[in-house]
Amino acid sequence: MAGAAIDFWYDFASTYSYPAAMRVADLAAARGVDVVWRPFLLGPLFAAQGWRDSPFNLYPVKGRYMWRDMERICRSEKLPLKRPEPFPQNAVLAARVATTLEGAMRARFTRAVYHAEFGEGRAIAERSEIAAVIAALGLSAEATLAHALSDANKDKLKRQSAEAQALGLPGAPCFVTEEREIFWGNDRLEQALDWAVGAKR
Amino acid sequence: MAGAAIDFWYDFASTYSYPAAMRVADLAAARGVDVVWRPFLLGPLFAAQGWRDSPFNLYPVKGRYMWRDMERICRSEKLPLKRPEPFPQNAVLAARVATTLEGAMRARFTRAVYHAEFGEGRAIAERSEIAAVIAALGLSAEATLAHALSDANKDKLKRQSAEAQALGLPGAPCFVTEEREIFWGNDRLEQALDWAVGAKR
Numbered sequence: 001m002a003g004a005a006i007d008f009w010y011d012f013a014s015t016y017s018y019p020a021a022m023r024v025a026d027l028a029a030a031r032g033v034d035v036v037w038r039p040f041l042l043g044p045l046f047a048a049q050g051w052r053d054s055p056f057n058l059y060p061v062k063g064r065y066m067w068r069d070m071e072r073i074c075r076s077e078k079l080p081l082k083r084p085e086p087f088p089q090n091a092v093l094a095a096r097v098a099t100t101l102e103g104a105m106r107a108r109f110t111r112a113v114y115h116a117e118f119g120e121g122r123a124i125a126e127r128s129e130i131a132a133v134i135a136a137l138g139l140s141a142e143a144t145l146a147h148a149l150s151d152a153n154k155d156k157l158k159r160q161s162a163e164a165q166a167l168g169l170p171g172a173p174c175f176v177t178e179e180r181e182i183f184w185g186n187d188r189l190e191q192a193l194d195w196a197v198g199a200k201r
Numbered sequence: 202m203a204g205a206a207i208d209f210w211y212d213f214a215s216t217y218s219y220p221a222a223m224r225v226a227d228l229a230a231a232r233g234v235d236v237v238w239r240p241f242l243l244g245p246l247f248a249a250q251g252w253r254d255s256p257f258n259l260y261p262v263k264g265r266y267m268w269r270d271m272e273r274i275c276r277s278e279k280l281p282l283k284r285p286e287p288f289p290q291n292a293v294l295a296a297r298v299a300t301t302l303e304g305a306m307r308a309r310f311t312r313a314v315y316h317a318e319f320g321e322g323r324a325i326a327e328r329s330e331i332a333a334v335i336a337a338l339g340l341s342a343e344a345t346l347a348h349a350l351s352d353a354n355k356d357k358l359k360r361q362s363a364e365a366q367a368l369g370l371p372g373a374p375c376f377v378t379e380e381r382e383i384f385w386g387n388d389r390l391e392q393a394l395d396w397a398v399g400a401k402r
Contacts, residue, residue: 049260059250065371065385170266184266187388 004196005034012091014172020186039098082121090125096148205397206235213292215373240299283322291326
């Protein structure tokens with residue numbers, strides 16, 4: 001029998017996706033769960049709800065709580081935290097590059113972008129920042145960006161985001177089991193993995 | 202040295218406050234933490250953010266996720282779950298009664314209201330339902346409701362809600378330590394208690 005698998009849906013502008021991206025591989029491996037990394041864009045989902053900015057900016061009380069909560073989480077997980085300016089960063093280019101990469105390289109790129117963005121406060125909306133991340137992974141920035149900006153790859157990311165919307169993802173990060181159980185939030189990662197393992201028993 | 206204490210802020214219309222109310226006493230007692238039960242009204246806080254209804258109704262994607270999540274939580278905690286109609290229930294009367302009660306009786310009343318509302322789907326906005334809960338606790342419904350509806354008690358609840366707003370509570374339930382660390386959500390109860398204990402060491 002095949003082992004359990006889980007889809008990890010994330011958006012590069014999402015703060016809570018940062019600790020989730022740093023935690024998911026080890027926790028899933030410890031339980032024998034495969035992780036499929038699914039970059040998508042929250043923008044269209046938020047726009048469908050009438051939001052034209054991050055809810056953490058639209059609702060400052062939630063924003064203040066979130067940043068303090070992120071401080072606690074990052075301290076507990078021994079992750080650096082530095083807020084990028086402006087927040088949120090436009091995450092479209094990073095998501096396009098993640099979409100064009102496969103498997104382990106997509107996971108490595110994703111972690112590297114989150115580290116740059118929320119660990120170092122870098123403006124990952126900038127092409128030069130993304131190019132630097134790609135190059136640090138030993139890939140050709142020029143070729144990778146060309147692939148990422150192809151129409152076929154742009155369409156692929158659009159289809160991914162449409163799939164997220166069709167699934168009813170309420171935000172990011174989300175963990176979705178093979179039975180389409182949705183768990184929303186970095187703090188639900190362990191529960192999602194336990195559910196995925198339990199469903200396979 | 203005095204032991205740790207935590208403020209448990211809840212709104213009777215809040216779904217996630219239901220499992221929190223059922224869990225908080227035992228978990229706090231196991232860690233030697235005192236719980237102060239703080240009923241308040243989310244309505245004024247939501248209105249300040251431009252919401253005139255529950256965010257779970259305004260944003261149906263979040264609402265669908267929340268109800269499924271509540272099903273999972275209640276199954277795991279062996280709590281009954283039945284959605285009241287309409288949702289959310291007007292929670293002002295219940296909050297006024299909770300405010301007029303003290304100590305252990307406030308906690309007992311609170312759990313009984315949540316059980317009626319989300320365990321049995323009863324319309325706790327109705328005076329008759331609240332009167333039945335009060336009577337089942339061995340109190341005089343008539344006298345308790347008269348106290349609850351006094352101007353002094355109404356003012357007390359207003360001050361409580363203003364305090365919640367001043368603290369910057371982003372929703373309900375919230376757990377607030379003596380150092381004003383805020384933890385939002387039923388799923389943060391354990392973390393809040395651990396923080397409260399750790400701050401006393």
